[in-house]
Amino acid sequence: MTESQPTGRHLIAGQWVEGGEIFRSAPASGEPLTVWSGGRTEIDAAMRAAEEAFATYGWTAREDRALLLEAIAEEIEARGAALTAMGTAETGLPEARLNGECGRTTGQLRLFAEHIRKGDYLDRRHDAALPDRDPLPRPDLRVIQRPMGPVGVFGASNFPLAFSTAGGDTTAALAAGCPVVYKGHPAHPGTGEIVAQAIAAAIAKTGMPPGTFGFVQSNTTEAGEALVTHPLTRAVGFTGSFRGGKALFDLAMSRDEPIPFYGELGSINPVFVMPAALSARGEDIAKAWVGSLTMGVGQFCTNPGILILPAGSEADTFVAAARGALEAIPAQTMLTEGVAEGYRTAVAAAAGGATTLLRTDCSGREGAPALFEVSGSDWLAHPELAQEMFGPAGIVIRAESAAQVMEIARALDGQLSATIQMDPGDTEAAKPLMPVLERKAGRVVANGFPTGVEVADAMVHGGPFPASTSFGATSVGTLAIRRFLRPVCYQNIPADLLPADLRD
Template sequence: MPDTTLTGRHLIAGAWMEGGRTFRSDPVSGDPLEVHSGGVAEIDAAMQAAEEAFATYGWTTREARAAFLGAIADEIEARGDALTAIGSAETGLPEARLTGERGRTCGQLRLFAEHLRKGVYLDRRHDRALPDREPLPRPDLRMMQRPIGPVGVFGASNFPLAFSTAGGDTAAALAAGCPVVYKGHPGHPGTGEIVAQAIAAAIASQGLPAGTFGFVQSADTAAGEALVTHPLTRAVGFTGSFHGGKALFDLAMGRDEPIPFFGELGSINPVFVMPEAQGARGADLGTGWAGSLTMGVGQFCTNPGLVILTEGAGADAFLDAARAALDGTDAQPMLTQGVAEGYRRGVAAAEGTGVATTLLRHDSEGRAGSPALFTLSGDDWLAHPELAHEMFGPAGIVVRARDMEQAAEIARGLVGQLTVTLLMDDGDTDAARHLVPVLERKAGRLLVNGFPTGVEVADAMVHGGPYPASTNFGATSVGTLAIRRFLRPVCYQNMPEALLPDDLRG
């Protein structure tokens, strides 16, 4: 197995460097790591190296980049045991979850490699010259998508592999031909460093510029702010909290030259239980929802934190089954101490409104999180929009609407979401047909008879949605369409063949 010794350093221009003050990691188990916390100077050095690398990497062939992505996947797999050990120690995630996440990470790298080889993403177009056209001739016009330049990426707390160092944002940017400067997440610095080692090894084996990937560890806001505001940064990928992401988004928009900020900021992912399904299988649906709600201690961006029932048959059965399932779920360690504290504040805020009835709440301390369940009427939900905030943990709110008319009113009042789910039987089709046009405007992914906590990495996947679920409703951070975030169309008019990009010749 390759050397996976941890240094707590940054990777800048191909060298492992110290820089900035140090901080100690806070693992669930094992000894903490001493890690350097970079800032403005480290981000600047990494971004300068990325800009230099772009002069070469931005003009590599699709096959060269595909081979590079495959090499990263191979290097990650070669470090699999070390990644599982340090990832579990840092985050408390079980071995099976980390093994699956590693498979997803490598799978999406290889999926992008195959996507590059197909070349469809380039959207190549050619309007041939019409010199004899009247009243004016038409020039020769060719168009294709081209990489935008160095991209900044922020690691996510809840996915130490699939949404972090070599995760979806990094894979998409590298596939597009854009060097990446990655700001490490302080919740899993060791995991991040080992993946950065894998990327560095792939860069060396493929003979690519050293600045193609930079890795800056950080435990404060200075590095993140510097990454967003650096004049060489051409776009940013971010997954995290609403407040942190909104602050960075405002910085990106406030630059002298604003840049795209592809931020995923949070979602409560409503679930609408249709009347026929509710009456026929309310208890089973309640149990299934509770399982989805508590998966990963509720720390998924697609966690279904809101359910809308209608008064009538099956409503009590749904609630009773959900409460029983949640009551049997033990407290589990959350990703960081800060995440656990934020979750408890969210639960307390829901109770503090005074309108939600607490059906279940177990106290938890330290880094642990326990399920919580609240219910209220449709009228009270509509009157208290402050309840419609992500609690990021295993807490759910069940709203009992008077009827489908009020359920539709609740749907119309929703802000942007990553997902919306319909649980329905055949007899619910007519009612669902009236609801779907409303829901389609609210989310990037609509599900029927499933739960949203599984996100397939595929060509057709959309993981994004209207604000505030994400800051760009036309983008996805999962699936091959994610590459389009880091490309821009360029038209070449009357360009000699020798000057055209290779993919436009002929």
């Protein structure tokens, strides 16, 4: 097989194989690819290979896994031009965005390599034996975080690199010592396969078991359902829609042996503009909000879809500035025709419950900015307005009092992020908001916007349901490794039988 030339095949036990039905991709430009759509048979073969690999890979040294992650990064970079060309053609995303996302992908691989080298994530603890303790002796107790086993990962439509084949879920699982079976996203099968080629090359280069990573292409629900319900799957990482994620989460919970399902399902990411900030720099905040709202045609799970501000003349100035900035932004190509149609449906629904300030008709794969406004009372009376519009649309909520701002905050569902725009004079007004927003969101932002999630040790990309299915987890940053580990206690175990990282 020629490197960087997609074949439409699956990667199972280190071999590129055909299997299932055929489907044709639907790129934004260029020729479609002919792709094999795998199902239960392919998932079963890949998962069995992963279980076999775990017998070795789960007990590899941290340094060896770090070298694998770094080798994957190098192999991805070696295919950089091919990835950018394929990703742009398949998704319609601009070249600069794909190049930046490639850097983020390789950067997080290297970040996790350094993270596991340090070893802090293992949370090792040792209570030495106290044989003479009265009235009862204490045994020797040691605990360490150990990998769970094979992990299933779903690719995201809006991040063909950073949340896909070698994205954060795959990276965290491999760093933890868990083999991965990845279900490719049908919106970018060529991009996914090129990255899978890079991973396969890195596995061969570092001598890891071939089943350490499996890649199954599919454009049906069968493969996803099989991945979640397979008896060898120990955990699942998912980034996508609420509807799809909730269905898979329910499957994971209904198994004879339920497993962790780490679903990141999106949110509306509220922005609260406090009075002093609105008075001092309302127009600047409006333009910055529009920039965040329309970044990537609004196709980010952290898209700040609603903004709450005090009603009055300063709100009029803010809305005028936001509308003017949005009017200058043309319709743009979205990730798929399905995403574009879903966006237009959501915009039409919002128009039925809020005042339309800007709305442009478009069709096919195009998405155009939209802007709505609603009073705080009407927002609270119409909870259906709090649905995610996956695209460049926003709703301005005019709160009639500080008490109503708090009421709106308390009425919010779980969010990935919540933002406060404030000046020093707003500190007292913002204080009561913080305990509410802390309970509603995984990340609270001041004087910024939530798009642009930093990959770092202290990042949390997750939140209370329905933003994600596990409020105690993150899919970005090194804390993400904790999702694929479990604590194991060793009592009076001889040193030669302990994991190497737990020996004195």
